[in-house]
Amino acid sequence: MPPTPEDLPQIWQRPSYSSLISALESLEVRLPVWNHGRKRSDVLAEQETLANRHNASATRYLSTIIGSRLSWLDGDEERDRVWDQASRRMAERCGRMAMGEVLRSWPFDPVADQQGGEGGGGRSGGIASFEPFELVIKEPGLTGDSLGLKTWASSYVLARNLPRLGATVLFRLFDESLGEPRPDVLELGSGTGLLGIAAAAVWKVPVTLTDMPAIVANLEDNADRNSELVERRGGSLRVGRLTWGGEVDEGLFEKANRFKIVLVADPLYDDNHPTLLASAIDQHLSLDAEARAVIMVPLRDETTVRLLKDFKEAMAGLVTPLACDDGQEEELEGQDDWDSASPAARRLHGPSLDVVLPAVNILPSPPTS
Structure with missing residues (x-):
């Protein structure tokens, strides 16, 4: 069971760079492969998991990261990587046209x-x-x-x-x-x-x-x-x-x-x-x-x-x-x-x-x- 946004490190806790990247990777939305050979119950379960990952709480969590200055991180490179990953996770929740590559x-x-x-x-x-x-x-x-x-x-x-x-x-x-x-x-x-x-x-x-x-x-x-x-x-x-x-x-x-x-x-x-x-x-x-x-x-x-x-x-x-x-x-x-x-x-x-x-x-x- 993937973690919910409430379980992830919060901005007010000033989490480390590695903790933030790990949290953002756990929220990645991967498109399911269309496949006749899979049981319908398996497909529905996968879609339910994906749906949970794009609910309002996930969007709010990502917004707090994008809107934060992340001043406690070490340098612009780390901050840019976190913002980039958070933006990608947000785009994945806006439909295929917004998902990028x-x-x-x-x-x-x-x-x-x-x-x-x-x-x-x-x-x-x-x-x-x-x-x-x-x-x-x-x-x-x-x-x-x-x-x-x-x-x-x-x-x-x-x-x-x-x-x-x-x-x-x-x-x-x-x-x-x-x-x-x-x-x-x-x-x-x-x-x-x-x-x-x-x-x-x-x-x-x-x-x-x-x-x-x-x-x-x-x-x-x-x-x-x-x-x-x-x-x-x-x-x-x-x-x-x-x-x-x-x-x-x-x-x-x-x-x-x-x-x-x-x-x-x-x-x-x-x-x-x-x-x-x-x-x-x-x-x-x-x-x-x-x-x-x-x-x-x-x-x-x-x-x-x-x-x-x-x-x-x-x-x-x-x-x-x-x-x-x-x-x-x-x-x-x-x-x-x-x-x-x-x-x-x-x-x-x-x-x-x-x-x-x-x-x-x-x-x-x-x-x-």
């Missing part, structure tokens, strides 16, 4: 994922089996419309389904008996990189992570942060600029249609995105008969339903049409853990409404006679 751990466990009801039941063993691991992803402070700096639920849902997809609908791309090398994988609109980094670790493949120039610096940071784990598991990572319909990293994309798997999660939130995404897939998806693009689109409202419909039409309207394999289209349930509601209304970053996440499996259309 955060590091989040994202667990991957084949047993927990199957128990979580996310479509287990694929082939046993092989690519569907792996040692549990954890990715650490940095999310910078959110400003303006930089949605690519947030890890959205669809990335995690699709990432946790990668073992099952590799053992079923993508099985031939990983069938070692065919004597083919493991496929090159491209992620479009990688954002924080969770999905692509997970693919490299689970599938043991080379993955190229891409996004707009403004997103790439954080994407590179996350790739570097997890590269040792990925390489230890047999995968590799590259990062490059790729703006749909615009700037690309010529060094990475000098050859067209070279990726046998293209991954995309939550890519449609503007009217021009369906056409631009279809064009990007057309440019980079291999022409091999086994090549596949796997796209996950959250159906949050009428707009996203329409955008998904427009995307399918755009794919079908390409010079070399790409069609959705209806037999492989499915729906998965997930939750985003961040929205514009106040922390109090959501019990500190509690889940928003369920969203349906259909994974659209795109593959080349058969030739017409």
